[in-house]
Amino acid sequence: MASRLSFLRSALPVAAALIGLLLLWQLGAMLFDVPTYILPRPGAIVATAIEKAGLLGSGLWITSVEAVLGFFVGTLIGLAAAVLMILAPPLEVALIPLVIVINSVPSIAFVPLVLIWFGLGIGSKVAIGALAVSFVVLLNALAGLKRPEADAINLMRSFGASRLGILWRLQLPAAMPSIVTGLRVGLARSTIAVIVAEMMGAYAGIGQIIYQSTAQVDYLTVWAAVFVASLGSLVLYGVLVAIDRKLVWWR
């Protein structure tokens, strides 16, 4: 009961603000008779989204699959590389310059390259999503895994813990908050990278719909697609926040 009340108390102002903003937008657009190509009314955007639900839905599905696949592949690569570097420090010394240099390039600059390498299908989008995620996860995981002090590691070793045991029981839990931060930054980057890649060259997906509708001067569909894409990334973000609470409950 209490938690329900507190949920209501935090949700109410947000709902009020949201409705207020939308009303302001709708009324303002009607009052000043803003042409649709400059700023469509929220009602018209939602109507378009419903009308083209089939097209937008299938586009969103493809984009989500690409973004989630890229996110998982990138996370796995980033975590595996971080663990390998912790277990074999010379590897870290050898590879860290490459990581720093590649990480300093905005991931969207690699979009033309992955399109040329992997073609216009799903492969190139997964690759760019993975690229956008893996380096953030790698750097955050590396920093997190190094957090436990040498004293704590030596203590566990003196009790006969193996290298992997220390990693699993001490270093990984300590690294969790930092890894989750990396995941959150990475998720936002990978969705953007995937949509950008779709805009530059794809057969399907939200980015491709946006690109086509822009070319056809169909701005209502552009807005509807952005609206649907935002709902999609909001859901992804919510899932990640929930995972964060589950994984890092001890904070």
Place this chain on the structure above:
Amino acid sequence: MSGSPNALRRVLANPFAAIVIVALAWWIAVPLFKIEPRFLPPISVVFADGMSVWRDLAAGLWRTLLETVLGFLAGAILGIAFGVGFAYLRFLERAFFPIFVALQTVPVIAFGAIVVIWFGNTIMAKVVIALYLAFFPVAVNTLRGLETTDPQRIALMKSFGASGLQLFLKLALPTALPSIMIGLKLGISLSLAGAIVGEWFGDTVGLGVMLLQSLYFEQIPRVWVLIVACGALGTVLYGFLALIERRFVWWRPD
């Protein structure tokens, strides 16, 4: 652990050393492993290609830098202002902060076409996209930083008769600055990405324009020239912020 591996590690983690090492590795690895030019052309080819268009490259670098910096500055100022506003007007924070978090996930880049309609095909359109992208991380991190201010210290300063402005300037702001710097560093790289993509919606000068052209003509060495140029720009901008941080915001919140 002796000193030398750590010292070696520190040298290797230095960005400038990293660039030199990666360039050397590139130079050696391509002929050694017979990497196809389709994947990675020899560094000499990329360098020659870069030199052959150095005028366009310099103009593009300058334009993209200008868009990024203008958008970033405006976004950072707005972001800090909103963060402070949220921290002191709790009802605003309650009502609007969750919406901000949601808006942050909007793939703004998709708005590129619409922004170009609003502002015309001017530098303004790219500045606005860069602004929007820099704004959210700065606002969110400013608020988070201000929220960590220790209430006991506030009480202590109040008991000595500190005014609201003094509390803000001497306690809350210094506490929040490390967090604000994190937001700024996130924001600057997003601004750069926004400026590059913003140029795709119709412009003639800029790194993003050149990137798009190199994709159309499948000029792989040119793509690599631009990757290096974007990376250099990103590193310089980020490095500048990191330098400011090390100089002026060297303390850490406890």
